Amino acid sequence: ETGVTQSPTHLIKTRGQQVTLRCSSQSGHNTVSWYQQALGQGPQFIFQYYREEENGRGNFPPRFSGLQFPNYSSELNVNALELDDSALYLCASSPGTSGYRELFFGEGSRLTVL
Amino acid sequence: AQSVTQLDSQVPVFEEAPVELRCNYSSSVSVYLFWYVQYPNQGLQLLLKYLSGSTLVESINGFEAEFNKSQTSFHLRKPSVHISDTAEYFCAVTRGTDSNYQLIWGAGTKLIIKP
Numbered sequence A: 001e002t003g004v005t006q007s008p009t010h011l012i013k014t015r016g017q018q019v020t021l022r023c024s025s026q027s028g029h030n031t032v033s034w035y036q037q038a039l040g041q042g043p044q045f046i047f048q049y050y051r052e053e054e055n056g057r058g059n060f061p062p063r064f065s066g067l068q069f070p071n072y073s074s075e076l077n078v079n080a081l082e083l084d085d086s087a088l089y090l091c092a093s094s095p096g097t098s099g100y101r102e103l104f105f106g107e108g109s110r111l112t113v114l
Numbered sequence B: 001a002q003s004v005t006q007l008d009s010q011v012p013v014f015e016e017a018p019v020e021l022r023c024n025y026s027s028s029v030s031v032y033l034f035w036y037v038q039y040p041n042q043g044l045q046l047l048l049k050y051l052s053g054s055t056l057v058e059s060i061n062g063f064e065a066e067f068n069k070s071q072t073s074f075h076l077r078k079p080s081v082h083i084s085d086t087a088e089y090f091c092a093v094t095r096g097t098d099s100n101y102q103l104i105w106g107a108g109t110k111l112i113i114k115p
Helices: none
Strands: A005-007 A010-013 A019-024 A031-037 A044-050 A053-057 A064-068 A074-078 A087-094 A109-113 B003-005 B010-014 B019-021 B024-026 B033-038 B044-050 B056-058 B064-068 B073-078 B087-095 B102-105 B109-114
Touching: A005 A087, A019 A087, A019 A109, A031 A074, A044 A064, A044 B102, A074 A087, B003 B087, B003 B102, B010 B019, B019 B109, B024 B073, B033 B064, B033 B073, B044 B056, B044 B064, B044 B073, B073 B087
Parallel strands: A010 A109, B010 B109
Antiparallel strands: A005 A019, A019 A074, A031 A044, A031 A087, A044 A053, A064 A074, A087 A109, B003 B024, B019 B073, B033 B044, B033 B087, B056 B064, B064 B073, B087 B102, B087 B109
16 A cells, blocks of 8 residues: 655745646545645645535645645645745645544655745 | 634743643534644645534544533643654634635644653
């Protein structure tokens, strides 16, 4: 059983640029959620995708957008990068959207914005 | 708004000593409660969860947590820690409807095991 994989693991961008982060969900999981984890803080919910539709969003501006593909892999896109976007971005998959389900996390993509 | 407070950012403890990591949440409705652990250079993984029923839940590696509704707490305990327990521990709570839930996370507690 393949776990959740994320790419790239590290990347550096400059302010104003755009970035795409990728996530392959665990086999059999149809739900993907994305989190932002700033240094010294807990993860913050960005959004969730279920069967290619966004079905939940946290308090993030529209320049944070996503996609989920038919194979349930996912992308997180961030436009017009700001310095405060520097963080670890975590992807998690689960076999459904219910709140009691365990989330399976990747190791994250660490974004540095200069 | 719902929030989760982990009162200690770091907890140093000697090996084989007991430990308690504290978690308090704010909510006026029923919630699901979770503890996730992040070992060095690894992703987050579920340690244990409370959904309903018995207020004491246990993990396979000796941790336990007790749901206390009156105190809105979900503290994590282990009677004897091992060097392999060195990690960061996150408490999390659900919010929202069953089909549109969000996990609200605490800031994490680093467990530091002293030999």
